[in-house]
Amino acid sequence: MFETKIRKVGNSAVMTLTGEMLAALDAKEGDTLHVVRAEDGSLKIMAHDPELVAALRAAEDVMDENRDLLQALA
Template sequence: MHTLKIRKIGNSAGVVLTGEVLDALGVQIGDQLQLVPTERGFEVRPYDPEFADALDKARAIMRKRRKALRELAK
């Protein structure tokens, strides 16, 4: 397990990832990460543009078909 400290970066906040963590995630400086909510909290993942596109499309369908989805959930 790695403990991260939140640091002030300009008007924002950030964490510093060690080289070991970057290697484990398979990312390098300049790559994007996704912070994904899970049942247990949040998960940090490498950014996957195909997954992000699919998620955007799913959200659009859910907004458009909100009533139908609500009825199906009953």
């Protein structure tokens, strides 16, 4: 488990990622990260994955195209 602090920078709150955290994410300064909320309310930080981004966009398109059907099934 990693521990970090949230601090204020301008009008934003930022979290510092240590070198150890970046290594665990296989990420470096300047990379894009994705934060996803899990069903239990926790957050998962993932390194940018172009295939995942494409799959999520495709899923959003399908949901947009079938919004009425999906609402009827809910």
